[in-house]
Amino acid sequence: MPMVLLECDKVIPERSKHIYLKVEGEDQRDFLPISNAATIPGTLSERGCAFCGAKLVIGGVLKDTIQMIHGPIGCAYDTWHTKRYPTDNGHFNMKYVWSTDMKESHIVFGGEKRLEKSINEAFDEMPDIKRMFVYTTCPTALIGDDIKAVAKKVMSERPDVDIFCCECPGFAGVSQSKGHHVLNINWINEKVGTVEPEITSEYTMNFIGDFNIQGDTQLLDQYWKRLGIQVVAHFTGNGTYDDLRAMHKAQLNVVNCARSSGYIANELKKQYGIPRLDIDSWGFSYMAEGIRKICSFFGIEERGEKLIAEEYAKWKPQLDWYKERLQGTKMAIWTGGPRLWHWTKSVEDDLGVQVVAMSSKFGHQEDFEKVIARGGAGTYYIDDGNELEFFEIIDLVKPEVIFTGPRVGELVKKLHIPYVNGHGYHNGPYMGFEGFVNLARDMYNAKANPLLKLAATDIRGAKSALKEAAE
């Protein structure tokens, strides 16, 4: 029976429907883990809230936009700076956090006036910035503050500014995934088509679902420039508000993160007839395949082959150096969702690494279909995993390196297991050819780090070298 009830879950047996152990020869469609469902009472979920999905993952990445969070200060802090998405304008988005800092009296008497004041204050303080996202959070949604009416009033008084309202409080969905969805759909319905871009190439595309983690977007942009392809809009890595308003003018939508951003690509197809092309940008084989697919769409295959050959010549020897040393390593991936299926096959194909356990916080059914199809037998696939399950799985599969976020990463470090930040990266970018060498380097450095052994040493009662020298 491939659905697994772990020892730690004996008191919440429903968890067995969320944990799958792939068995050779079985029809996986019969055993897909339940996903994108409400967390079971009794399990301590590590999911983020729906507001977090909208703000932290998508909106907050934009390089020229004030992100006004209408809520208590805690909502702001928890969605600020846990990921590093640099920009080419001095990292404006990472320098500031904006909040209406709602207090009890605002909750009792209403927060619209406070929001209006905060919006005006932010624009006054930053006269060069003319674009803003406003988010509701749980308390301001519950008291019914009409953020759209406030935004409309400010826009009528300040004709040079444009404001987008994202009404997705934390409780709106079972995980951050709902926030992705709400932002995608509202953006296309309210803002796309309101700006006409300057077209400078006969080949144009939107690059969707890449958030410039530690420079991913900027690395991939070098490829598109060399291929002569104009990126009309980046959704949203190093992107601008107005570029996203012009998404309707691209010939092709290239989608990297299908989970967070597939919705807007589908709508662009439905509403504007722009085709959607999904690629994987992590890994040599996948990146080359993605470039080939894009070039084939535009009929520029030769340019693509030239680019791939140049990149392989430059980076493949370095990748092979790491492959020699990482071959056979057992790896676990505990991230949001799509990276499970982006990475499991690429680390196997390009580095000889075997992924033995994977956990997704907000993946949907199609994410599990993809990852189980790409992943190996004998591997655990977990939806909405909790800490006790992680400890038990570690005992079962004994991973030699774990890619996860900083919160779980702290636990992993305490177990003295090599850890790599799979969310914000250790030393990225990780996308593209050069990026995958960086990923391999960070994996190798984590594994080979001599300090890991020292971290487990109990020095109580032992004489330190310094003390000995002094005696």
Ligand code: SF4
């Ligand atoms: S769950 Fe609600 S109150 Fe908590 S951080 Fe998210 S939006 Fe704010």
